Amino acid sequence: MELSLERVDKQVGPAHHLYPIDLRLQPNAVTVLLGATQAGKTSLMRLMAGLDTPSHGKVMVDGRDVTGVPVRDRNVAMVYQQFINYPSMTVADNIASPLKLRGGLDRAAIDRQVQALAERLHIDPFLQRLPAELSGGQQQRVAMARALAKGAPLLLLDEPLVNLDYKLREELREELVALFAGGESTVVYATTEPTEALLLGGYTAVMDAGELLQYGPTSEVFHRPRSIRVARAFSDPPMNLLPASHTAGGVQLAGGPLLPLALADDARASSLTVGVRAPAFRVTGRPGDLALPGQVELAEISGSDTFVHVATAVGEVVAQLTGVHVLDLGSTVTLYLDPAQAYVFDAAGDLLVAPAGRN
Template sequence: MNQGIELDKVGRIVGGEMHLADIHLRLEPGSFNILLGRTRAGKTSLLRLMAGLDTPTSGAIRFDGVDVTRWDVRRRNVAMVYQQFVNYPSLTVYENIASPLRLAGKLSKQEIDKRVRDTAAMLRLEPYLGRLPAELSGGQQQRTAMARALVKEASLLLLDEPLANLDYKLREELRTEMRQIFKDRPAVIVYATTEPTEALLLGGRTAVLHEGRLLQVGPTLEVYQAPATERVGQVFSDPQMNLWEVEVAGAEARLSPEVVLPLSGHLRTLAPGRYRLGLRAHHLQLAPSSDTDVKLSARVEVEEISGSETLIHATHGKLSLTAQVEGIHRHPFGTQLDLYASPRRLFAFSPEGRLVAAPESTAQEAAHGSH
């Protein structure tokens, strides 16, 4: 009976340095799972343990109830795709895709041919089957590596930031195809990424990692909309979430000597005391979205153009503000401008960093991205 994969209190220490600590994670058969975390969060370490490339220092790994903790990669039915385009340079695309099937030695030549061509068609590689990897674009090389992993029909498919080395346009193109490529596969799929937007686009379930620890696991949209802690909110926001310390008294919170925030909606239940309010950067805007928005008079520190958007880093008194606004804007250092925050979009965290109140979000809102 398929029970999926279970990591039970898994830890890994290398040279006295903690890479992973007390990871408990259950991955259901046929599930799509995202490991979201910044660089050095422990994503690759965790993938390597699941693949059997490394062995945990503590804890157990079970596949369908069988303890495989000490099994090496050759004994596990696993396929892995890396950031680097890992292909055999002297083999054609066809032979690259066919290589794991030939190695297994279980299929006839006709069966191998059918499976290679079916997988190549799914990844739009048919025109390139006779070419060598060096004759391909970066996107085509990564498609080839993915095809080689998929053709095995392994019970566990691991993808370690597979789009990280592609240019922006290719990343967008492959991201939109990913969901279709992985749809209805019986394998457990684990996809590691540093990008919140990628996690939202791919869906499934997300496990948030930080400094080797698992912070929160759940349906991707739920984790985005209700981060259990301030740290999860930060990991699931790019650029980072604005965080402002406030004192709640009565039915209002004071953001600065000049700005008072009336508490309504989901914030109405906050008891008196200190909190940290979080606001994602794309909810801090140059114009109000409703008459309940709070105006923050700000001084521009620096601006960054990012594609068709502008990141404005500014200050309001002691508060640091980061706004992500559509279009190309140019505000020189020191420019005074007004930024608007919607109370409906604010998260409230306790002084210890636990979520106290979250906005009533919608799927449509999250589809804007984790900006």
């Protein structure tokens, strides 16, 4: 399926839920809608599904204008944050319901597909139970299995894993990547988590406050964010943003070292911002690294990483260090940075320089 949005927007009274958006989804691939809460992800998905009609613009499917065509007249499957299941049907019958409606399959074939989906989503022990007998996370997985069983050409998933525990989310992400790899549906997956977008791969549309900021292959959008707004949305922890200015030798951090980065003549604005992702910092220097000494304000161990908040001459920065590092509050630490790993943005927040090898 080829889904295109042509200058669609959504306004309710004086409030703009979506500003005019042009977007052509890559057919039969995964597109991640990435953005914070209230970025407009759900509003956009409802227009794609036909649950809402845009205030202006067109929704096109395979070259046909379907603006205003209700969801019941479209072949779409959608999974919401809040699961929806048939309460009087067993889990098995919930999953099987779209297969029965589609027709053309005997009972044995339906049972095989139900069993396969239930196993992949870790709900096979509950096939004969009613939804009310399951936990919220289990019921959400039933809703996902039913949507996947429908085999619709457009599959919309609105933060489907948000109510699951961390370990199960990690397992199901891997299963979903495998399920989507067949390329039989155009999949749109909304999330607030940059890590989830990277794991799902495919394409990413970054949204903020009802605007579409950037769309493209996920790795390209991550490594070359078009603006500070995109970089903020696609960095977890948030990208460190440091004031700087252009000098004859490169980019001068305010109160800190000089980054020997060349700028184009027309990009040499006096007011710049240097962006550094948290994993780019190290506590062991290498030749050519810049040193940022400072004091530890907070050190958090999360899984196999340590997140360190450090007060430096250029401002507070957050470093994501691989491994477990025991750092006392108030102690002195020196962070090291390869200048080639820095981003540079102009006064308007637009990207001027991306890390080496990412241009």
